[in-house]
Amino acid sequence: MTVQSPSPTTRSELRKDRRRSAVARMAEVHLSAMGGTLADTVGRDSRQRLVWLALLAMPLLFPVALPGMGSAVGVFCLVIAFGLCAGRSVPLPAWLGERTLNDRVRDLLTRMLARVIHLVARLGRPRWLGLSRHSARWFNGLMLSVAGVSMVVPVPVISFDNVLPALAMVLTAWGLRLRDGLMLLAGHLATLVAAVSVVLLWWGGSRLVADVLTRLGFPALQ
Numbered sequence: 001m002t003v004q005s006p007s008p009t010t011r012s013e014l015r016k017d018r019r020r021s022a023v024a025r026m027a028e029v030h031l032s033a034m035g036g037t038l039a040d041t042v043g044r045d046s047r048q049r050l051v052w053l054a055l056l057a058m059p060l061l062f063p064v065a066l067p068g069m070g071s072a073v074g075v076f077c078l079v080i081a082f083g084l085c086a087g088r089s090v091p092l093p094a095w096l097g098e099r100t101l102n103d104r105v106r107d108l109l110t111r112m113l114a115r116v117i118h119l120v121a122r123l124g125r126p127r128w129l130g131l132s133r134h135s136a137r138w139f140n141g142l143m144l145s146v147a148g149v150s151m152v153v154p155v156p157v158i159s160f161d162n163v164l165p166a167l168a169m170v171l172t173a174w175g176l177r178l179r180d181g182l183m184l185l186a187g188h189l190a191t192l193v194a195a196v197s198v199v200l201l202w203w204g205g206s207r208l209v210a211d212v213l214t215r216l217g218f219p220a221l222q
Helices: 008-032 038-042 046-061 069-086 103-123 134-152 163-178 181-215
Strands: none
Touching: 038 046, 038 069, 046 069, 046 103, 046 163, 069 134, 069 163, 134 163, 134 181, 163 181
């Protein structure tokens, strides 16, 4: 009896289903750990922390994030970046690790779960593996740290300045976690754009503040 091999379309759908199931299991494991302190929730494993970085940075892509969340996510990103460069996990600072995820953050992450599963399972897959290999950890850690600094640095006057750094973190974290070189490269490009935009926003915001103060009678600040 002749056994027909699966058609190319069927094989493609099977691969997509496997990727979707793998990402779903990954997200469910991490979200089920929510509660208690942030240090307990994110764990110590770098792969686990990368997923949490992506999930925590995603609310910052929209104007619904909690005040101070950008700074916390930026510091968390810097801790992960340092761990990548050092080749080992780095403990979170006490002031950050002892913070708890409130109900609003948990609800945001839970609502994003379905979208993350659909998008990552559809777009992310292992490819261009050279960009995520162990020997590239210094470069990847450096780029991730630039994204973290871009998030932490305050920009005067301008609101919603965390969108580009958050996008860079999401792409870089998922690229490293899934070993998706294309997504990782997109994250690095977003990191460079974020860094340049923060510099330009800081310069423009500083000029605006200086002009306002000058109009209020502080000529020495020109």
